[in-house]
Amino acid sequence: MSRAYNFSAGPAALPEEVLRQAQAELLEWGGARASVMEVSHRGKEFIALAEAAEQDLRELLAIPAGYKVLFLQGGATQHFAQIPLNFAGGGSADYVLTGDWSEKAAKEARAYTQVRIAASAADTNHDRIPPRAQWQLDERAAYVHITPNETIRGVEFHDIPAVGAVPLVGDVSSTILSRPLDVSRYALLYAGAQKNIGPSGLVVLIVRDDLLERCPKDIPKIFNYAEHAAQGSMLNTPNTWGWYLAGLVFKWIKAQGGVAAMGQRNRAKAELLYGYIDASGYYRNPVEPAARSWMNVPFTLPDAALDAAFLKQAEAAGLLALKGHRLVGGMRASLYNAMPLAGVQALVDFMADFARRHG
Numbered sequence: 001m002s003r004a005y006n007f008s009a010g011p012a013a014l015p016e017e018v019l020r021q022a023q024a025e026l027l028e029w030g031g032a033r034a035s036v037m038e039v040s041h042r043g044k045e046f047i048a049l050a051e052a053a054e055q056d057l058r059e060l061l062a063i064p065a066g067y068k069v070l071f072l073q074g075g076a077t078q079h080f081a082q083i084p085l086n087f088a089g090g091g092s093a094d095y096v097l098t099g100d101w102s103e104k105a106a107k108e109a110r111a112y113t114q115v116r117i118a119a120s121a122a123d124t125n126h127d128r129i130p131p132r133a134q135w136q137l138d139e140r141a142a143y144v145h146i147t148p149n150e151t152i153r154g155v156e157f158h159d160i161p162a163v164g165a166v167p168l169v170g171d172v173s174s175t176i177l178s179r180p181l182d183v184s185r186y187a188l189l190y191a192g193a194q195k196n197i198g199p200s201g202l203v204v205l206i207v208r209d210d211l212l213e214r215c216p217k218d219i220p221k222i223f224n225y226a227e228h229a230a231q232g233s234m235l236n237t238p239n240t241w242g243w244y245l246a247g248l249v250f251k252w253i254k255a256q257g258g259v260a261a262m263g264q265r266n267r268a269k270a271e272l273l274y275g276y277i278d279a280s281g282y283y284r285n286p287v288e289p290a291a292r293s294w295m296n297v298p299f300t301l302p303d304a305a306l307d308a309a310f311l312k313q314a315e316a317a318g319l320l321a322l323k324g325h326r327l328v329g330g331m332r333a334s335l336y337n338a339m340p341l342a343g344v345q346a347l348v349d350f351m352a353d354f355a356r357r358h359g
Contacts, residue, residue: 011199041237061176061177088142089216129290145169153286154293174196180259187210269344283351283355285299309358311323
């Protein structure tokens, strides 16, 4: 078997070491004489696994006291609705629109709260982050929602915006664990696992205790974050397989040197690819340099008629999932933690060869 370099935006590549360990433990996990997917989530073995995974995540992100860490289900998209359901309190919420995912989050929230668009870069096709000085924030808002990285258009915040006393909420699905993160600047962070954490179907949510006090008691318990927190994320049967794999990924990141080391690697990968694109005279990235994503790099060829040939030849060269999102077309290379620098170098070498042959 020869594994290719997988540039998928999600579900994304997992570290090979993690997959090999999971493979080795699939039939018999630890001393349980059964798969981790077959043991009780309330048994002492799985409880120990869950506690270790949470502790590793707390250490990796230096999560302060006063925050709960939840391992939930539904994908980040479910939480577009669940967040206002829990925290809007019948008031309004401010949303900053930087791409398709923040737009989707705002659209879902409208069923549960009055959504105010505090800023948007839609008029420039979401090729930048709206300047903070132009944001129109409401100090009475229940929260301010941002999407620090937009996977489709490859736009990213490179700092955490100041929003005053209003709680800041961030969808960090595609950036969590990719570099150090000041969790204390946020009241709530949530992330679908399928980028830098593990398999799809798991959501990690980091929420400040005071925010949990807002959760209304008249919504179904399964949608109530405070209920999940009170039950240690075991209000219902959790995604045990996803939780297990997330725990393996956390240990792998720690073994690589933690999020500081991940940040150095991810910066180097992004600089290598953007540097080649900018110098090539053949490929183009549409995003303002100051807002370019480290995780998702969209690019176009000089003629869209060449896209099919590029993708076919790239796959033959062992470079997978480079097709851009259906909303924007072109190409996209996702450079999450599991993508090694060698994979990005292989992509750059292929792109240079393709340009020579088709330029």
